[in-house]
Amino acid sequence: MALRELRLRENVAGDFFVDNTCIDCDLCRQIAPDTFSSFGDQSIVYRQPETPQQQFAALKALVTCPTASIGTEKHHSAREAVAAYPELVDGNVYFCGFASESSYGASSYLIVRPEGNVLVDSPRFASPLVKRIDEMGGVRTMFLTHRDDVADHEKWAGRFNAERIIHRDDATRSLASIEHLISGRDAVELDKELLAIPTPGHTRGHTVLLYRNRFLFSGDHLWWSEAYDALNASRSVCWYSWPEQTRSMERLLDYRFEWVLPGHGRRVHLSSSLMREQLEACVSRMKRLSRAAS
Ligand code: SF4
Numbered sequence: 001m002a003l004r005e006l007r008l009r010e011n012v013a014g015d016f017f018v019d020n021t022c023i024d025c026d027l028c029r030q031i032a033p034d035t036f037s038s039f040g041d042q043s044i045v046y047r048q049p050e051t052p053q054q055q056f057a058a059l060k061a062l063v064t065c066p067t068a069s070i071g072t073e074k075h076h077s078a079r080e081a082v083a084a085y086p087e088l089v090d091g092n093v094y095f096c097g098f099a100s101e102s103s104y105g106a107s108s109y110l111i112v113r114p115e116g117n118v119l120v121d122s123p124r125f126a127s128p129l130v131k132r133i134d135e136m137g138g139v140r141t142m143f144l145t146h147r148d149d150v151a152d153h154e155k156w157a158g159r160f161n162a163e164r165i166i167h168r169d170d171a172t173r174s175l176a177s178i179e180h181l182i183s184g185r186d187a188v189e190l191d192k193e194l195l196a197i198p199t200p201g202h203t204r205g206h207t208v209l210l211y212r213n214r215f216l217f218s219g220d221h222l223w224w225s226e227a228y229d230a231l232n233a234s235r236s237v238c239w240y241s242w243p244e245q246t247r248s249m250e251r252l253l254d255y256r257f258e259w260v261l262p263g264h265g266r267r268v269h270l271s272s273s274l275m276r277e278q279l280e281a282c283v284s285r286m287k288r289l290s291r292a293a294s
Contacts, residue, residue, distance in 0.1 A: 012045055016072050066104070223260065223263075
């Protein structure tokens, strides 16, 4: 729980506040934009929730915050906010909330399917979320986009006897025991609806997951940037190779999708033609950046 004595000075006066342990993961600003905003490299409360809907959103942000940096002066029951997760995104795809500090507050998602649910990247192993996912059919497969967003994967896989999938190039020592290692640069059809597409760049073994040619679970390869109002990737968080990431981005032009659901950054839903335009513009920007640097 956030500590009153660590409350950031920049918070507006009142009930909800952020303390100085915030790691700037952005999730509270996505979940409750009427309450939280950015200040430097942290979040603050810029306006206290006024309506029941705003308070509910602020409590969902509190539940999701990976570092428990959001607090309240008054007592609130978070029961309903806890029960809100997994939260429907579209169709049978859910956002898990309950982010983990060890994956720097990355978003994770659940695909609910009769043939077995898929957990994309790892949320915090929090008992209310575990119980709810169990009620929704458990987890058959855990798809890990890359080595940074694996958080509590061992606990999730152990609890549900799930098969984990990651690219061999990201299977560092602690991930070497993962059940299914993808190799090479070619896309791998996991089943008729799920395609794993290696996208080296952010990390050497980064891989995105395309579901039903509609949902792209993009990890830290690609996201919607609020600042640029565009699909984006960032050289500053490219740990392996920017030229490789640019080539990986260009290969994504071979596919159609309407949703980009990232680990970090904003989600976006566009028509597949608009998404393609956005992707082409993103590739062009990445190439320009490469040329400017050479
Ligand atoms: S969710 Fe928590 S860690 Fe993330 S930006 Fe908000 S206060 Fe900071």
